[in-house]
Amino acid sequence: MMMNLFSTFDPSTTLLNLSLNWLSTILPLIFIPLSYWILPSRFNFIWKNILFTLHKEFKLLLGPNQLLGSTLIFVSLFSLILWVNFPGLFPFIFTSSSHLTFTLTFALPLWLSFMIYGWINNTQHMFAHLVPSNTPPVLMPFMVCIETISNIIRPGTLAVRLTANMMAGHLLLTLLGNSAQSISVNLLSLLLMIQILLLILETAVAIIQSYVFSILSTLYSSEVI
Template sequence: MNNLFSIFDPSSSFMNLSFNWTSSMFIIMFIPLSLWMIPNRSLILLTKILNILNNEIQTLLKNNSFKGISIMMISLFMMILLNNFMGLLPYIFTSSSHLVFNLSFSLPIWLTLMFFGWLNKTESMFSHLIPLGTPPLLMPFMVLIESISNIIRPLTLAVRLTANMIAGHLLISLLSNNGNSISIYFYWLIILTEIILMTLESSVAIIQSYVFTILSTLYTSEI
């Protein structure tokens, strides 16, 4: 089991310095330059994706957005998306499959929203603890349930992304490790299954980064 999960923590060091997390900085290499006189196809595609995401974020915020919130959410989406995709490449450290990496995004966002909400909109934050139409007998229980659900929000955001990235990588690793123990006539079946899993993981990489961004935007819209 230790060997199985070691694919998520490969050892890459130089002069006793760990270089695993430097793979998260490779995102700079994938950002297309915006200084071309004629935009290339990758920049045009990226612009369309970002415009669609920006419209989605503005729709969820309903004109209650803070300045720069759309840029922050789009940057968060691109950071998680490219790290998810790079994790599918061989010999690259999968940062988004680690809970520490994902908590570094969800926890600051949640703490910022909580501090801002409780300091500036205290009455509104208290009103969220009791939904409209709750019977008086259930009010103490609803306050407890809403408080717990609010506290675990950053953890659920991080665990959702971590679990989805780990699950697909484990399936791909299990199939590839069993290649030496089967007949050569079944290689085509393993290769076909690996291609299907890689396609599925590519869609999961997009969906999970989108879900992470949209949920963060919904939490922001409540404040």
């Protein structure tokens, strides 16, 4: 019996003092390299089109002052989070993106590098960004405090948003799966249909959350350029 419901999201499976649950993070690397395919498949063609579309969108968000190759960071971030989210939809595979250790590893260094770059190279712009345009002089000190706090909590909101959204659907599926043993046979088909619909929803959430994480990271970086 599961003593703690949230133990589903705890990477506690160990062998020789190694956490085996984190191995699901490197499983997508098997499918990505093109060197494993003799000829480009339809999957490779579709994936290249998706990456090219994302490249154009990130390039538009970063603006004309972007650094060369900066969109590759966010396209790679989208790809990695997406490929980590998908294995978690299968039973008995730990979803790395549902753990704050994984999400903070990306959110905190990205935010910190943006802040260091912005304050060193565009100091005047960073100070001006603390006060929105057309702000009354009386409200300027309060706006500086509000903007500073909202800027500091950005890595936390990035990490918690991805973790909470990935955990919520998996938690609901776990609850429904555990209740299947105590319901009647007539309701079992209804429960199965609900779980199929939730699984489809979780597939959409896996795509959307990776897109949201990379888009917000792009917007945060465009503010410091």
